[in-house]
Amino acid sequence: MKIKDIEIKGFAALAPMAGVADRAMREICAEFGAGFTVGELTSARGVMQGDKKSARLLECFGRGVCASQLFGRDPQIMAAAAVKAQELSPDFIDINMGCPAPKVAGHGGGSALMKEPQLAAKIVEEVVKAVSVPVTVKMRSGWDNDALNAVELASMCEAAGAAAITVHGRTRKQMYAPPVNYDIIRDVKGAVNIPVIANGDVCDAKSAKFMYEYTGCDYVMVGRGAQGNPFVFEEINAFFEGRSYIPPTLQQRFETCFKQIELMHKYKEPRTAILESRKHTAWYLTGIRGAAHLRRMCGEISSLEDIKIIFEKALEQTQEL
Ligand SMILES: Cc1cc2nc3c(=O)[nH]c(=O)nc-3n(C[C@H](O)[C@H](O)[C@H](O)COP(=O)(O)O)c2cc1C
Structure with missing residues (x-):
């Protein structure tokens, strides 16, 4: 177009x-x-x-x-x-x-x-x-x-x-x-x-x-x-375009989410970036089985480290399934 x-x-x-x-x-x-x-x-x-x-x-x-x-x-x-x-x-x-x-x-x-x-x-x-x-x-x-x-x-x-x-x-x-x-x-x-x-x-x-x-x-x-x-x-x-599409793995989702939130930190005040990262992180967890409690944890995110912990838990959890 x-x-x-x-x-x-x-x-x-x-x-x-x-x-x-x-x-x-x-x-x-x-x-x-x-x-x-x-x-x-x-x-x-x-x-x-x-x-x-x-x-x-x-x-x-x-x-x-x-x-x-x-x-x-x-x-x-x-x-x-x-x-x-x-x-x-x-x-x-x-x-x-x-x-x-x-x-x-x-x-x-x-x-x-x-x-x-x-x-x-x-x-x-x-x-x-x-x-x-x-x-x-x-x-x-x-x-x-x-x-x-x-x-x-x-x-x-x-x-x-x-x-x-x-x-x-x-x-x-x-x-x-x-x-x-x-x-x-x-x-x-x-x-x-x-x-x-x-x-x-x-x-x-x-x-x-x-x-x-x-x-x-x-x-x-x-x-x-x-x-x-x-x-x-x-x-x-x-x-x-007639290409095959391979959906992202959980690890790729995590990396993309983290990158997005790092960019938010680059462009916004730290407090605003952290508060807004909560909803974005929760969205990145959509569709993951048993993620309700992980999404609840998203509501408490207060640092980039918290985001890593949530995804580590999500990775552990999906390996257990
Ligand atoms: C949280 C939120 C904020 C939005 N803000 C705008 C906006 O700033 N300007 C605009 O033209 N539309 C805005 N929209 C409407 C969207 O651009 C879009 O038209 C609408 O969500 C329908 O598309 P969807 O079904 O793919 O979500 C907003 C929608 C949502 C959910």
């Missing part, structure tokens, strides 16, 4: 996930074959007010194709923030029209923009005018089942200059609950001439294949399926 002139390799991207898909996770996923990664949603207003945390969220890095994501509802502020974001060298800039969180949608940004398509299109237009990198949009299927307007909104965003559209096939009202509306993703693909990236419950090669075949999308995006499982990108790429 190409987003304007940017060649996107492979078959799946890492979804933006606030509080989860940080720089460390994005670098690891890129290493395992994610075709591009998108940064955590960042407040355009925060960027313009000089908030340091917001600026840090926009940072891009030299691993794979890298986008930053902005949210807001004021076209001028969004455009000015996009100019600032561009200074940090993203390959493209994504506009969030999908976030359901009250602190975003409650202020008219994120998924609430789906209720104001004219304003949403105006934002795209202003951001496109302000920057030289491609501008993409990530939206949901609609606000709720009575307002499934992704097809109309996608067409309006295309007309306003968007270079690609990601559709998460759920409404704002659904949050993250099933089912994914594959029909609407297919309909968006049928309505626009820019690449359509399909998102929602893709978590392995089988679900990626279904998404591609059912919707005719140009690319897929994986969110929660990549938590503790960056290997999912290699699995999907191997499948579509």
